[in-house]
Amino acid sequence: MEVFIKTTIIFFFITYSRCMRSKLEEVFSWKIIDFDFPSIEKREIAIKNKSFIPENNQLMGLEVWKNKLFVSLPPWRTGLAATLAFIDLDHISEIEGKSPKLKPYPNWETHDLRNSTKGNKLANVIRLNVDHCGRLWVADRGIINIMGSRDRIHSPKIQIFDAETDEVLKVYNIPDDMINDYSFFGSIVADVSTSDCAKAYAYVSDLRANALFVYSLEQDDMWRVEHHFFHFEPLSGNYIVGDVNFQWTDGIIGISLSPEQADGYKILYFCPMSSTRLFAVSTRIIQNNTIDWSSWNNTDIYYQFEVIGNRGAFMQSTTSTIDSESGIMFYTLLCQDTIACWNPKNEYSINGQGVIARDKKTLSYPNDVKVDKNGILWVLSNRLHQFVFTGQNFSDINFRIFRVPVHEAIRGTVCEKN
Known part of the structure; x- marks a missing residue:
């Protein structure tokens, strides 16, 4: 050795x-991550009530589609402004320079978890993938404060957006019996037919439960794949x-x-x-x-x-x-x-x-x-x-x-x- x-x-x-x-x-x-809040006052309120703690916002994954650079920010701790955001590569101010403020994707409402039952919320995105049909795929575990109390906001799901229009195209709620308390979505990759965008699969890795989830868009169904090779080496x-x-x-x-x-x-x-x-x-x-x-x-x-x-x-x-x-x-x-x-x-x-x-x-x-x-x-x-x-x-x-x-x-x- x-x-x-x-x-x-x-x-x-x-x-x-x-x-x-x-x-x-x-x-x-x-040096530290900041967001493009609707106003200075709303940013100050968010910091005061600790719904935004800048030091706890960490970039994790990225993806690029045309003029949009998407980034994910997992909710390791409290105070996350948004778990999915983007940078408009065509419109970066000279003042911001190489450190632009992030814009929540697709909007602020999607990340407002105070009313988690209203609309299609996003709570926990680790990585993301854009397919050749211009669709952004994300897997959301639905848990926040990962390193702390692990509060569940909603059921785990796969969400698909039109990267051009920001419209939500599909939400698939992953059955609870397919995951366990330790499940943690590491990566997502979309596998799409070159001739038919409807014939698409998503593969999601679960690094804590040692499993691979396979989702068929055409069948609107998911199954769990297991194998010895998915486990860690001591x-x-x-x-x-x-x-x-x-x-x-x-x-x-x-x-x-x-x-x-x-x-x-x-x-x-x-x-x-x-x-x-x-x-x-x-x-x-x-x-x-x-x-x-x-x-x-x-x-x-x-x-x-x-x-x-x-x-x-x-x-x-x-x-x-x-x-x-x-x-x-x-x-x-x-x-x-x-x-x-x-x-x-x-x-x-x-x-x-x-x-x-x-x-x-x-x-x-x-x-x-x-x-x-x-x-x-x-x-x-x-x-x-x-x-x-x-x-x-x-x-x-x-x-x-x-x-x-x-x-x-x-x-x-x-x-x-x-």
């Missing part, structure tokens, strides 16, 4: 010297991020889809949070709602899931995304302050992955990556380890969003070869 860890460190020392940090253009940065539950050492036991979190394969289906790649391995399964398998997924003795189905490879020690990843044109995967390496890439034509191993960027300051806790419809890679870092364990320094920059064209990102890496 000691030799393996040393090999890992040497590998990243070498690749770091080749990495150009300037590849990533820093688009936005914040030897990968130790994290060292910056000067913070902690232990987590989170299961399946990062999920991403390959381009369509010859059989018309895609490959769903996934990894548990506390793991250094990448796994895969054909969407042909998980779209089959006749399988008894609760059976732990289904050998035929067990072998439909594959182990793709191992990244190496202390290379846990929070999430991944795949460029639909090249098929290249981009992902975070939490303990390495790194954004990495993998070309499926290469072996998935220490030497088979490339480094896009690595920086212990600006990429401290890289938390989300997305490739938009124009082939631009977007990256978000948020120093979440400090927020959870040691406290953030709000006189310093804590949140950053970067971008880089995919072809520039992979230039000079092993991901560009073959």
Whole structure:
């Protein structure tokens, strides 16, 4: 094990010297998150009654559609102004510059939880996904104050918006018997037919209950997929991020889809949070709602899931995304302050992955990556380890969003070869 860890460190020392940090253009940065309240008075009232506590608002996920940059803000603690917000990329004032105020999405009313029974409320969004039909998909656990009293606002649900008009297209309430008290939605990915927007699935990872939820829009039905590979690896539950050492036991979190394969289906790649391995399964398998997924003795189905490879020690990843044109995967390496890439034509191993960027300051806790419809890679870092364990320094920059064209990102890496 000691030799393996040393090999890992040497590998990243070498690749770091080749990495150009300037590849990533820093688009936005914040010391602390603020919102575009309707008026100064309403903001002051919100702060006074503690419905808005700026220090408790943390960026987590991102997505881009045309001129809208969507961001999610999980309700880790109280005082969350909105769990889903956006930035209008075409209208950013010179005064705000690189630290614009966030606009609740789709409006303030959706996040007013004082009357949770009125309208389609949003309480807890972790990550989000926009499909090629221009629909924004979010999974909402319905629980706030996650690190405290865990108050339930509403039933867990999937909500779909028209990203162009901001209209609510669909709300699917997830049956209570499909989740448990520990359920925590890590990621959501939409899988949509290239020719028919109605033929769509959503895959939602539950990192605490070690499950994958599959929702069919056409059937308006959901089923729960279970597998051994969704669980954490005991030897990968130790994290060292910056000067913070902690232990987590989170299961399946990062999920991403390959381009369509010859059989018309895609490959769903996934990894548990506390793991250094990448796994895969054909969407042909998980779209089959006749399988008894609760059976732990289904050998035929067990072998439909594959182990793709191992990244190496202390290379846990929070999430991944795949460029639909090249098929290249981009992902975070939490303990390495790194954004990495993998070309499926290469072996998935220490030497088979490339480094896009690595920086212990600006990429401290890289938390989300997305490739938009124009082939631009977007990256978000948020120093979440400090927020959870040691406290953030709000006189310093804590949140950053970067971008880089995919072809520039992979230039000079092993991901560009073959």
